Amino acid sequence: MLTYFRQRYPTRIEIDKDGKIIEVPLPNPFATEQLHIALSTDGLHWTALSDNKPVWQQRMRDPYIHRGADGIWRLVATGGGRDAGDRRQTGPVFMYATSPDLINWKFEKSLPLMKDFRDSSVAMVRNIWAPEFYYDEAAKEYTLFWSSSFKDAGWKESRLYYSKTKDWQTFTPAKVLFAPPYSVIDGTMIKDKDTYYLFHKEEEFSPRTGERRGIRVATSKNLEGPFTIFEGPLNKGQIAPTITEGPSVMADPKGKGWLLFYDYPMADHYGISSSPDLFNWKIETDIDIPADARHGSLSKITAAEAEALRKAFAGGK
Template sequence: MWLNSRKFSAAGCIAALVLGALSMPAQAAPAASPRDGYLLVYFTGEGADGEQIYFATSKDGRNWQDLNDSKPVLLSDLGDKGVRDPAIVRSADGKKFYILATDLRIANGKGWEAAQHSGSTALIIYESADLVNWSAPRKVDVAAGISGAGCAWAPEAIYDEASGDYIVYWATISPANGIDKARIYYSRTRDFAAFTPAQLYIDRPGEAGIIDTQIVKMKDRSSGYQFYRASGDGQITLEGSNQILGDWTAIGDLRSVGLTGKQVEGPILYQLNDSGQWALWVDQFAANKGYLFLASSNLSSAGNFRILDAGEYSMGKSKKRHGSILNLTAQEYQAVTARWPAAR
């Protein structure tokens, strides 16, 4: 069964869609074009327009410039009329891009307690064929089937070559086994419109919750694992696996560089185009300082990370909160910066 944000006039149409989606062969990813820039999608905070989608770009992955005069690029008028924690995804065939975000606006005055335990269980999704022209937002209720679900936060997605599906995963706070806490759930989709019912993905032992999970795929497996993920679970924990939905091995956390989950959240992992290095950003929410930049040449050990000196990077004009980074081709970079020029 698939949950669909689009309505059909007959049950037979729904059945045909489901059977067709399940029988489709896995898509082979096209040869990747050289990457020559980066796009960051993010929100800025709980101000009047802070919980909308902003864009920033970089040529080197270290120094960033706000686009659109540091104003929102995409707005939501659905659900809570706010979008936080955006994630941007390139389709497997390279023909589309999707932005998934939390349906939440704390500036509405509802408060964090209500947002966690009686908030929206939907995601807000945008799509584009060129990163410049974006669809109107659509709301997809992915977590409504989870018993006692109070929210659906910080969505991410990764393509599963084995099945031809995208695995969409997010955090939901709900009671289970006598404990009300955040757990990671997932659904499968082929088009970011029809979704399978939510299933439990990650549940930490005892009362420990988990949020803000992000998975990245390695270009090769020489580092030990095909996939790595970073999560907020009291620490910023790094894990490795060779299957997205398989067993994961704990690698370590950021205590080795003096950071804990009480200080930082919302990890972003991405690879720098000009080297084999990986960048890890963490949101300094406790100090209200925005992102801190760490780097590593090998994700197989959390001890390989170092915090960059302030002079080694710049984040642009606006304070950037929990977002996502897409590596761009030169043509994509030019198109985005032509449409929304850099802030001066």
């Protein structure tokens, strides 16, 4: 199951030789910032439910969905939902929702998990982007993580932060998870054997740094790090030969190996790469992804769940 929202970016942000931010218009922009679902049996060819229309009308971006340890499906996403409250006090929030069946969703709450975190100037954070979570079976605990920045734009000098919860009611104070020597957004994590793999987007672009807006990976033996940045075949972020973001990774359903999904946000395209080892990647060309899909997340579901979804969202309902 691929869950996503739809968008064509309105502009591409660049920085000129004088450090001035320039927004370059892009053709045919639009956004449908709601939950969409597509299904696949091979991980490469995907069929959108509901004729590629939303399956839930709640506004959100970057929806991340996984089944919880109790069998309940949990969704976290960029955006505050309906009870964001006074953000002058809490700062930015992200939404949390649940579902017993992937069809009927309940908005639970907005989570202001950076409200007590301050930088050295005692400033409040400006954003919480692309939240995800990882369940630690040994600790019976969820680790939520996301990107935030204290600068005047969410992509500037961004870091990944995290908080832990056992019950989704109480949360530990936010801490830094990953602070590499570059701005970082869009973290996603998978564990293989005894190693955690943290895929993420390096967000650097200027005459000084060059174009470094692409997917990288860092590894650790511990969920909370420290993480070591991999400097091998991903070539400093260039898993694909243009700007990429929004990674999601899963075991290849066809056999051994892995599949990595990512956006080409300035090219209105989605990409998939395959790997035998999570380090060496090959871009797949025989793929079929719903039009304008952005920032997907991946989950394995049963045949019965897939059939129920097809029945519930047939014919563009």
